[in-house]
Amino acid sequence: MNIIDNDLLSIQEARILVENAREAQKMLAAFPQKKLDEIVERMAEEIYKHIRELAVMSSDETDYGNWQDKLVKNQFVCEQLINRLRGMTCVGIISEDVQNKTMDIGVPIGVITALCPATSPVSTTIYKALIAIKSGNAIIFSPHPRARHTIGKALDIMIRAAEGYGLPEGALSYLHIVTHAGTVELMNHDATSLIMNTGVPSMLKATNQTGKPVIYGGNGNGPAFIERSADLKQAVRDIIASKTFDNGVVSAAEHSVVVDRCIGAEVKQIFKDHGTYFMSEEESEKLGAFFFHSDGSTNGEMVGKSAPQLAKRAGFHVPDHVVLLISEQKYVSENNPYSKEKLCPVLAYYIEDDWMNACEKCIELLISERNGHTLVIHSKDEEVIRQFALKKPVARVLVNTPATFGSMGATTNLFPAMTLGSGSTGVGITTDNVSPMNLIYIRKVGYGVRRTEDITNGGLHERVQTTDGSTQSTNYKLEDIEMLKRILKNAIETL
Incomplete structure (x- = not known):
């Protein structure tokens, strides 16, 4: 044999x-x-x-x-x-x-x-x-x-x-x-x-x-924050286009949405108007049980399936026109499947009182899988945008654009890439769009531009040009330099 x-x-x-x-x-x-x-x-x-x-x-x-x-x-x-x-x-x-x-x-x-x-x-x-x-x-x-x-x-x-x-x-x-x-x-x-x-x-x-x-x-697991000043309809359209592209298999796509409370009801209705189904708590539990195996690994049979297919596998029905499933959540935890990367058209949905609380929620989501991949913010408030960019443990921050297309450089001027470094927490050597x-x-390569004796004689040297075109070295002692500084300071104060 x-x-x-x-x-x-x-x-x-x-x-x-x-x-x-x-x-x-x-x-x-x-x-x-x-x-x-x-x-x-x-x-x-x-x-x-x-x-x-x-x-x-x-x-x-x-x-x-x-x-x-x-x-x-x-x-x-x-x-x-x-x-x-x-x-x-x-x-x-x-x-x-x-x-x-x-x-x-x-x-x-x-x-x-x-x-x-x-x-x-x-x-x-x-x-x-x-x-x-x-x-x-x-x-x-x-x-x-x-x-x-x-x-x-x-x-x-x-x-x-x-x-x-x-x-x-x-x-x-x-x-x-x-x-x-x-x-x-x-x-x-x-x-x-x-x-x-x-x-x-x-x-x-x-x-x-x-x-x-x-x-x-x-892993992506990136959140998208919709701030109160955003163009709400455009933000929702961007998120849906991004998360449903190729049935959600792009790691850089949004995996959670965090919404300012004062616009929460309006944003939810816009999502519904564009083919999104908000699951009940029971439906969320049924679907969530299928995302991962007992050892924590991703269930490959849930990856890249359409919203109606996912619902059917979980034992409930949604209309054929539904393109995205949303589960309303309050907490981020290791045991919550909706806190993790989901490579299918499913989003977790969080409501926060203001941008500062939303900021903390986004940080929780980013560190939950420790790879600091991508964050999206939809806002017209430049100060809020800057605060998000400065404070998030993330490799790239995208502003007013779909995560899938913005991260790969299709709708932004980032380098066009299919490998997005997630080294912001020590995994890998770069956070770049890899080029x-x-x-x-x-x-x-560096050419010599100063002579050795210019830096080894115990003083500061300056090469000066004489009237005949030749150069000579002038040696300034450190005490002379300090005296010149004091004279200039006094002159400036007098002026």
Whole structure:
């Protein structure tokens, strides 16, 4: 009887991929930015031909969300991201200060291991491949098991296009035999320089144990505060559009709404007028029992389902036109499923007396899952907006925009990204919308502009130009400097 050990096969494949990537990256690191840009453009051009097919395929394979919205995400990375990458210099001389005689040199970080979520498998894969090659790095993907066929097909298309245009073989690759052991081997290999984990919390412990730099796009659980001065109808429309997009699978989407009490009744009615169903306490309990398994992990069968589907699974009925379910809550607690990230069109709903109490409620919600991802405030009061921006333990604050689209840079001028750093509480090395600039290190160059003796003779020196065009050094003693300061101070006071 033949026994196939997939763990051993996956580990062996991982070692081969990393070693090939290391050799490929040595060649890639010598490519000028112009050549890297040509490869990236070719990759985007070719994958764009397949984005509809891949959207349908990913929705069918994962059973998350809907293909129409996945197509929008795929278009976003092939169009808006590419537009932002054009003209960006990541390697070689990236800045030069002629006056101060300094330069910054961008240097690729090396070999990257990438983990992608099943919720946005195609768009995240395209995005990571493009920014890695743009910045001269080799990248190896460990496809999410629930989306491995779709991710594999997307990568095959980009690999053929890139290698046909000069990308070294092995610089862009992926595990075909996907196991936990193989992924751990990828991350721990000596040649791996950086790990990008987007939306795979089950691998976070193994990721952190590698001792390598980690970029982590983690749990969202972001609240949205509707303050009394906001355009209420627009705020509600933004929240609904964001939370129902792809049936709520985007981690950065709103997960709770906090409302000023004086506008609470009006906001609730606007939500109802736009296809939202406020659940009874009994219905909330029934639905809440399905979100998580007994060990606290997310129930994948609730992810990316429509509001009527969710209600049916929980044993109650809502009309077919309902797009969003809301549970009215008072408290945030570890045992309350509505205090956590919900990757489906469901929101918790809190009423607070004023913006200061709302501020505290938002902080409670942000720290409940400790990743400090994204916060939205809908308000016209700039002082309230500033206070929220200054005081929240969060990676990004969005103002008067839908969280899903604002966070990824679609409706804001943030960098177009499918990995949103959530390092504000120590998880990962950055809170940025991750760009190619997060995948390089900066080599500093400084020319000498002062002589050694100018700083070692025990005094302060100034180079002065004489009438014949030559320069000489003037030595000022410290006591002379102090005396000059006193004279100037007295003169200013006299004036």
